[in-house]
Amino acid sequence: MAESEDIQFSEDYLQISPNILETFPRDRAPVDLYILDEGIDNVRPLYRKNEPISAQRYARILDYCRLERLFLFRNDYKEYAGHLSKRLGLVLVESELSDREVAEIFFLALHYRLVDFFDQPVQGRLDDLRRDLSILSEFVWVDPGRTGFLCRNLDKHGDLATHSVNSTFIGLGLYAMHYKKKVGRMNLTHMALGLLLHDLGMVMVPESVKGKKGLLLHRDKEALQKHPDLAMGMLKRLKVDDQIVEKCVMEHHERLDGSGYPARLRGEKVSVPGRICALADSFCAGVEERHFRSGQDALEVAASLMKLDSKYDVVLARKLYELVRCGFEGCSGERSA
Numbered sequence: 613m614a615e616s617e618d619i620q621f622s623e624d625y626l627q628i629s630p631n632i633l634e635t636f637p638r639d640r641a642p643v644d645l646y647i648l649d650e651g652i653d654n655v656r657p658l659y660r661k662n663e664p665i666s667a668q669r670y671a672r673i674l675d676y677c678r679l680e681r682l683f684l685f686r687n688d689y690k691e692y693a694g695h696l697s698k699r700l701g702l703v704l705v706e707s708e709l710s711d712r713e714v715a716e717i718f719f720l721a722l723h724y725r726l727v728d729f730f731d732q733p734v735q736g737r738l739d740d741l742r743r744d745l746s747i748l749s750e751f752v753w754v755d756p757g758r759t760g761f762l763c764r765n766l767d768k769h770g771d772l773a774t775h776s777v778n779s780t781f782i783g784l785g786l787y788a789m790h791y792k793k794k795v796g797r798m799n800l801t802h803m804a805l806g807l808l809l810h811d812l813g814m815v816m817v818p819e820s821v822k823g824k825k826g827l828l829l830h831r832d833k834e835a836l837q838k839h840p841d842l843a844m845g846m847l848k849r850l851k852v853d854d855q856i857v858e859k860c861v862m863e864h865h866e867r868l869d870g871s872g873y874p875a876r877l878r879g880e881k882v883s884v885p886g887r888i889c890a891l892a893d894s895f896c897a898g899v900e901e902r903h904f905r906s907g908q909d910a911l912e913v914a915a916s917l918m919k920l921d922s923k924y925d926v927v928l929a930r931k932l933y934e935l936v937r938c939g940f941e942g943c944s945g946e947r948s949a
């Protein structure tokens with residue numbers, strides 16, 4: 613821990629509210645704690661993470677917290693966000709967190725839950741995912757403009773779970789933009805689940821095909837293209853009977869000119885959730901790194917999707933471009949990060 617005289621009290625410190633402190637175990641905290649020392653108008657170390665805390669010391673820490681004098685250092689932010697991501701409901705009531713921090717916590721929470729679910733796709737883990745998604749939907753429903761912050765928080769170096777969370781942020785932003793104030797909270801939750809699970813079937817595709825570095829043979833492509841049907845089978849076993857989820861899973865590789873799969877649907881036959889999921893999926897695949905190429909510039913990917921108007925819904929593609937432009941570069945009217 614740094615010595616107090618070396619510490620410059622600045623944006624490097626985040627204030628901890630009593631709501632959040634109460635979620636830490638009483639006998640040890642997961643982060644270093646600092647207090648604002650009004651005598652020197654600076655912060656100084658109070659506690660080193662994972663040290664045992666006596667009842668007396670906890671009471672003193674809680675007092676500092678209630679007096680708005682308790683802080684953590686930004687270096688511990690990952691641990692702090694990880695801690696909050698398992699208590700996601702807090703982000704809806706916690707005023708000390710900026711939208712950017714909330715977006716990062718949502719990312720960690722959903723990624724953590726999804727890795728668990730992909731590992732063992734069972735009912736209990738699906739229920740956990742749904743609970744977190746209903747909190748995400750509430751966050752977006754209250755102010756759809758917040759999706760810009762979610763979109764800014766994409767992780768480009770990822771696995772299947774990362775791609776799925778990225779697609780959820782982008783697709784949910786697009787869905788909220790498309791339906792504006794008419795969007796229902798429940799529909800947002802269904803859409804979020806569809807986006808998050810659009811590639812669920814990939815967990816059943818053999819690693820030798822998914823991770824193949826050379827040219828994909830016809831039989832490899834066939835194996836890959838089974839993932840929508842494989843996902844539907846898994847969802848049926850989990851008794852997920854939801855039109856929006858089904859559209860996302862079955863239609864995210866359909867293209868308006870009939871060149872997609874698995875059903876080669878054309879034009880109006882591709883639903884709005886399917887069109888949105890297709891754009892979110894293709895956009896995220898373009899900006900993410902793959903083992904055979906690096907990630908592309910977000911605005912360029914969005915612009916190229918707009919030009920593919922025979923394959924993607926051009927009205928939605930324009931909205932995606934706007935969302936990405938605002939999300940990545942910032943538009944007026946947003947809260948500060």
Ligand SMILES: [Fe+2]
Nearest residue numbers: 810811864865
């Ligand atoms: Fe897919």
Ligand SMILES: [Fe+2]
Nearest residue numbers: 775810811893
């Ligand atoms: Fe995908």
